[in-house]
Amino acid sequence: AAVRQGIVDTVQKAVSDPQVKSVVICGQNGIFCGGADIKEFGKDISGPPLVPVFHAIESADKPVVAAIEGSALGGGLELALFCHYRITHSKARLGLPEVTLGLLPAAGGTQRLPRLIGVPAALDLITTGRHVTAAEALKLGFVDQVIDQNTVEAAVKFALSVVGQSLESRRISTLPCPCPDADALFEGVMQKVRQRARGAIAPVTCVQAIQAAVTLPYAQGMQREQELMATLFTSAQARALQYCFFSQRVVSRWSMPSGARWDTSKPKPVTKVAVIGLGTMGRGITVALAQAGLSVVAVETEQQQMIAGQRAVSDMLERAAQRRGVSSAVYRVRYSMKLEAVADVQLVIEAVFEDMVLKEQLFKQLSSICKADTLLCSNTSALDIDHLASQTRSPQLVVGMHFFAPAHVMKLLEVVHGPRSAPQAVATAMELGKRIGKVSVAVGNCRGFVGNRMLMPYSQEALFLVEEGASPEVVDRALEEFGFPMGFFRMSDLSGLDVGWRVRKADGLVKPGQMSRVRQGRRYCPLGDLLCEQGRFELPRGYRARQGLVSRRIDSKEVLERCLYSLINEGFRILEDGIAAGPEDIDMIYVFGYGWPRHRGGPMFYASQVGLDRVLQALEHYQQLHPDVPHLQPSRLLRKLVSSGSPPIHRWKEVIKKPHSAL
Numbered sequence: 001a002a003v004r005q006g007i008v009d010t011v012q013k014a015v016s017d018p019q020v021k022s023v024v025i026c027g028q029n030g031i032f033c034g035g036a037d038i039k040e041f042g043k044d045i046s047g048p049p050l051v052p053v054f055h056a057i058e059s060a061d062k063p064v065v066a067a068i069e070g071s072a073l074g075g076g077l078e079l080a081l082f083c084h085y086r087i088t089h090s091k092a093r094l095g096l097p098e099v100t101l102g103l104l105p106a107a108g109g110t111q112r113l114p115r116l117i118g119v120p121a122a123l124d125l126i127t128t129g130r131h132v133t134a135a136e137a138l139k140l141g142f143v144d145q146v147i148d149q150n151t152v153e154a155a156v157k158f159a160l161s162v163v164g165q166s167l168e169s170r171r172i173s174t175l176p177c178p179c180p181d182a183d184a185l186f187e188g189v190m191q192k193v194r195q196r197a198r199g200a201i202a203p204v205t206c207v208q209a210i211q212a213a214v215t216l217p218y219a220q221g222m223q224r225e226q227e228l229m230a231t232l233f234t235s236a237q238a239r240a241l242q243y244c245f246f247s248q249r250v251v252s253r254w255s256m257p258s259g260a261r262w263d264t265s266k267p268k269p270v271t272k273v274a275v276i277g278l279g280t281m282g283r284g285i286t287v288a289l290a291q292a293g294l295s296v297v298a299v300e301t302e303q304q305q306m307i308a309g310q311r312a313v314s315d316m317l318e319r320a321a322q323r324r325g326v327s328s329a330v331y332r333v334r335y336s337m338k339l340e341a342v343a344d345v346q347l348v349i350e351a352v353f354e355d356m357v358l359k360e361q362l363f364k365q366l367s368s369i370c371k372a373d374t375l376l377c378s379n380t381s382a383l384d385i386d387h388l389a390s391q392t393r394s395p396q397l398v399v400g401m402h403f404f405a406p407a408h409v410m411k412l413l414e415v416v417h418g419p420r421s422a423p424q425a426v427a428t429a430m431e432l433g434k435r436i437g438k439v440s441v442a443v444g445n446c447r448g449f450v451g452n453r454m455l456m457p458y459s460q461e462a463l464f465l466v467e468e469g470a471s472p473e474v475v476d477r478a479l480e481e482f483g484f485p486m487g488f489f490r491m492s493d494l495s496g497l498d499v500g501w502r503v504r505k506a507d508g509l510v511k512p513g514q515m516s517r518v519r520q521g522r523r524y525c526p527l528g529d530l531l532c533e534q535g536r537f538e539l540p541r542g543y544r545a546r547q548g549l550v551s552r553r554i555d556s557k558e559v560l561e562r563c564l565y566s567l568i569n570e571g572f573r574i575l576e577d578g579i580a581a582g583p584e585d586i587d588m589i590y591v592f593g594y595g596w597p598r599h600r601g602g603p604m605f606y607a608s609q610v611g612l613d614r615v616l617q618a619l620e621h622y623q624q625l626h627p628d629v630p631h632l633q634p635s636r637l638l639r640k641l642v643s644s645g646s647p648p649i650h651r652w653k654e655v656i657k658k659p660h661s662a663l
């Protein structure tokens, strides 16, 4: 509000003062403007509206120049688009990211950008919200000059040089918005955007607003932009997306049950890392590290795997370099078939086959080969980090670094601390994650950590629903309509049905040829095992007949409630156990690692939006119907939150207070 007031006061003064011949607008401390303060959204916004004063800038009869350094994003770029000229530093980033916050650029962005750079380019920038470099902005035509020197000085010089020149062609509101074949273009774009949006409303609304720039005169288009913004501004999706914006930053401020924290634990410098194992995960991790400028020693003891791995890593690095127009990082990776090659690295990431005996042996060997202060990390997705730590001479230097496939693409990294992990080891792994562009979330050590632990009840419910009569397609459709990129069955099929089968076998759950539906004292669905055993698709119908199960019609409401609420219920247990520090950590794990639709904020945020009492009631209802399914038993924390009046999510921590820690 203070900035808005400042802009209004200063612009009025500058425009009306006859002594002022030209004007430069700049930001402080090397940043032009990051846009509206997102914290003000959702409340009553005070201070003056900006659009009228922006129009006063455009209609001024003296040149107004934007000097853009750092960022010009959202409302910041819109302000610059009202200026007559834009001079930009080469390192600046520009964009209209409102769509990522569930909004649209409502200070004229949807009406003015297409007039300046054409409809197709504006559609791309506004519906994706992507940030562009100064060079791309120049190429697209929405900045006038890109410079490497002092931007404000250059802008002042330029502003003085154009005094007295006509400003007619510089007023974007007066430009036409030509769009040949508009109907066909918008139809095609709308279809593509809807598909990509997976239920998010903002991208679709952005397209509608840009369409208004083509079909309506400027003033009416501005009006339409306001009307469309009003439908988004207070929407649940906007709240969810804005929650994600802040949560993504909150998770970097990690803490451990011991009280160790991000701001009191200093990471160790890391320049050289070893990756053990060149399977799918090891390859992706090697690529991610090399691309971030680290030296990597990649070790693989099996010759064929080494040859294939080396080729795959080099290909990925070459292709990425070509795409980005930079030189390839291939030279940063050294390969070896001997474990001794890791002797001088500062950090090791083990990514061998998911087999505890193999890993135990490897950690013992690493502990004797590496320097005493080398951090030993495991990419295990579920195994006990503390047990691995106990194989080494310095268990405090062992942490989990759980990547998600493909590891050079997926943004999530779970950093798993065992009870003996030193805060500095956690800080170092978190810092390394940040350096390679991951959203890193610190979590405690338990079976499956946070993400995979919550996936267990979710996947079991999906199978139970098929036993009871739903087809796999019905389950997947409900989940995909909710916004997941893939339903449970498509996802399992893609990642390989045998992956889960192997884990179930290791857990002693698989009994070949047996149909019993109770294992280890609880309900169990052997359908997945039968599929794998027979190497073919076992029709659920035949299976149900043999089990004597009577099929019933199952609607998408039940699919969602049973799959999602059981997953959420496990999330509450994780909070209760102190495995995750807060709901934001769980939500970011699900948004960045498991395809949870961002516009629904993550499972815990979703529960808060649905209403905790409704989640509790539904769980109680299903638990009564399925008393043999322990994961439907509502968690203590969920009950406690409901009996405390279901406080908003940012106040849950007050109810959790002193979590009982499993660590």
Ligand SMILES: CCC/C=C/C(=O)SCCNC(=O)CCNC(=O)[C@H](O)C(C)(C)COP(=O)([O-])OP(=O)([O-])OC[C@H]1O[C@@H](n2cnc3c(N)ncnc32)[C@H](O)[C@@H]1OP(=O)([O-])[O-]
Binding pocket: 034, 035, 036, 037, 038, 039, 071, 073, 074, 075, 076, 097, 098, 101, 105, 106, 107, 246, 249, 250
């Ligand atoms: C009618 C007009 C309609 C207009 C709509 C808009 O403009 S919509 C807006 C369109 N604009 C956007 O969507 C831009 C969103 N922002 C960004 O993309 C990036 O923050 C950045 C590129 C500006 C700086 O990246 P970086 O890596 O250098 O730094 P960092 O990311 O770590 O942030 C540092 C701190 O600043 C905080 N904070 C940042 N921005 C905002 C904000 N707008 N608001 C509030 N807070 C904001 C951030 O939370 C963090 O706080 P913490 O955790 O320290 O307490």
